[in-house]
Amino acid sequence: MDEREQIGWRAADRKSIHERIFALRVRDLRVSYEELLVLDGLDLELERGELLAVLGPSGCGKTTLLRAILNLVPFSGKIEIGTSKLGYMPQRDTLFEWLNCIDNVALPLLLKGIDKEMARKTAMEHLRKVQLDDWAYNWIYELSGGMRQRVSLARALVTGAELLLMDEPFSSVDAQTRRSLQLLFSHLVAKEGISVLLVTHSVEEAVFLADKILLLTERPAKIRSTFYVPLPKPRGIETLSHQIYQKLVSEIYREIFSTV
Ligand SMILES: Nc1ncnc2c1ncn2[C@@H]1O[C@H](COP(=O)(O)OP(=O)(O)O)[C@@H](O)[C@H]1O
Ligand SMILES: [Mg+2]
Numbered sequence: 515m516d517e518r519e520q521i522g523w524r525a526a527d528r529k530s531i532h533e534r535i536f537a538l539r540v541r542d543l544r545v546s547y548e549e550l551l552v553l554d555g556l557d558l559e560l561e562r563g564e565l566l567a568v569l570g571p572s573g574c575g576k577t578t579l580l581r582a583i584l585n586l587v588p589f590s591g592k593i594e595i596g597t598s599k600l601g602y603m604p605q606r607d608t609l610f611e612w613l614n615c616i617d618n619v620a621l622p623l624l625l626k627g628i629d630k631e632m633a634r635k636t637a638m639e640h641l642r643k644v645q646l647d648d649w650a651y652n653w654i655y656e657l658s659g660g661m662r663q664r665v666s667l668a669r670a671l672v673t674g675a676e677l678l679l680m681d682e683p684f685s686s687v688d689a690q691t692r693r694s695l696q697l698l699f700s701h702l703v704a705k706e707g708i709s710v711l712l713v714t715h716s717v718e719e720a721v722f723l724a725d726k727i728l729l730l731t732e733r734p735a736k737i738r739s740t741f742y743v744p745l746p747k748p749r750g751i752e753t754l755s756h757q758i759y760q761k762l763v764s765e766i767y768r769e770i771f772s773t774v
Pocket of ligand 2: 576681
């Protein structure tokens with residue numbers, strides 16, 4: 515048995531295709547911006563309740579992958595989404611400075627025509643989930659970077675999202691805040707059973723949060739390797755000292771730098 519088998523990297527392969535329910539399936543996805551080929555035939559599968567991290571160098575096409583899934587750019591290939599309830603958390607938050615926290619979170623509900631009282635009640639429940647209910651009536655400019663990201667997360671989930679697309683959501687905050695956001699996030703999505711496609715350029719973040727990791731090549735992006743992360747969820751601080759965590763982080767770095 516090789517080392518990879520020992521730490522269970524192939525665990526997901528043991529499930530038969532009939533036992534899997536997919537939140538997202540992408541086949542032979544190609545995207546170009548005019549002459550520039552960005553995604554060159556990507557295949558991916560995200561099972562319901564799973565967190566799939568897409569890891570790749572800057573400029574390889576990670577954001578473009580999310581844009582294609584959101585149908586914001588023309589593409590060829592096939593994208594099947596197993597739910598109509600999509601949430602999206604962009605890299606830079608798009609919170610409105612002139613609204614308080616609760617109204618920022620309530621906004622997607624108001625846009626759907628839900629009345630204000632109901633929308634605020636649901637928004638408050640979601641602020642509680644990200645531990646910001648005490649800040650509901652504060653203005654956005656009063657919040658720290660990490661708190662803004664928590665409000666963004668609450669807003670991405672407020673319409674009952676079953677599939678959450680995230681674009682480097684924790685990259686704009688300091689290391690300690692980033693870790694506490696990851697911990698909160700890991701608990702929240704595990705509890706709610708949300709499927710997540712997480713784009714990141716951080717190897718450590720991918721291993722810390724994901725069930726499965728796709729490593730992309732430089733642009734035009736293809737899938738370079740797939741890694742399974744058989745660590746118990748939700749992840750905690752103890753995950754960092756787990757042998758599987760440490761082995762995977764170094765294995766992925768070895769893979770990234772193997773051709774340099
Ligand atoms: N709207 C656009 N028009 C033309 N080129 C773009 C556009 N958006 C992104 N690109 C280019 O496509 C490539 C992939 O971009 P992106 O998906 O943002 O990469 P990543 O998110 O991995 O950093 C980059 O070379 C970028 O300059
Ligand atoms: Mg990007």
